[in-house]
Amino acid sequence: MALDVECDEGADALWLARRGCQVTAVDVSEVASRRAAGVAAADVRDRLAWARADLTVTPPSARAFDLVSVHCFPLRREPEHKALYGLQDAVAPGDTLLFATQPLPDSSAADYYQPDEIAQLLGPAWEIQVNEERARTTPAPAGTHHTRDAVLRARRRS
Ligand SMILES: C[S@@+](CC[C@H](N)C(=O)[O-])C[C@H]1O[C@@H](n2cnc3c(N)ncnc32)[C@H](O)[C@@H]1O
Incomplete structure (x- = not known):
């Protein structure tokens, strides 16, 4: 399981998922998380979890x-x-x-x-x-x- 910290629109998370990783991708921005979830291609959707969090606080x-x-x-x-x-x-x-x-x-x-x-x-x-x-x-x-x-x-x- 990989954690992509501050994933923004999810390019790194997608890259990892396409190489077989199970990825949790986190960003503080609701907009970033929403866009990332939107672009995630169907081929890796089951390997990606998107979350909104401020990792400096939580x-x-x-x-x-x-x-x-x-x-x-x-x-x-x-x-x-x-x-x-x-x-x-x-x-x-x-x-x-x-x-x-x-x-x-x-x-x-x-x-x-x-x-x-x-x-x-x-x-x-x-x-x-x-x-x-x-x-x-x-x-x-x-x-x-x-x-x-x-x-x-x-x-x-x-
Ligand atoms: C420069 S982008 C990094 C993007 C991506 N990791 C990349 O390499 O392209 C910074 C991202 O960090 C997020 N961010 C900033 N502070 C954060 C925090 N405390 N916790 C989680 N994400 C945060 C912003 O919303 C933004 O999407």
Whole structure:
């Protein structure tokens, strides 16, 4: 079971479902959830569950997912890291936490977590498998300058 955090209109959730994953896709926006449910193709409808929730307030179920996938989520830094730890806790033992985002400009980096900082906060219960900035292999989306991603993939030790 995969959790797509802040699924927006559901592109990542669909991608995962089409590769055989059972996916719970969550977004705080009612509009996003409704649109996502609307576009979900019939071929994967039985593998997708859409939910509306603010994951910084209501953490996902603990140890419930074999993949927690967080793409381009502006997760605001907190002194106690409560929301971040809530997302980490959702990963089952032996399974995977994936964070990917565009590297932030210096003006925003003070306010939002970047994957490398999350890697530092994970601690010994996790194996860091990927922690790097990399060039995209596809052109930047229309109207953006996003050509690089910061990527963290970590596995919770069993
Ligand atoms: C930049 S989009 C990310 C879209 C998607 N993950 C992707 O990679 O294309 C940010 C999404 O996060 C959602 N979001 C923002 N804060 C949230 C929160 N606290 N809990 C759940 N979703 C949230 C917004 O509604 C929006 O759909």
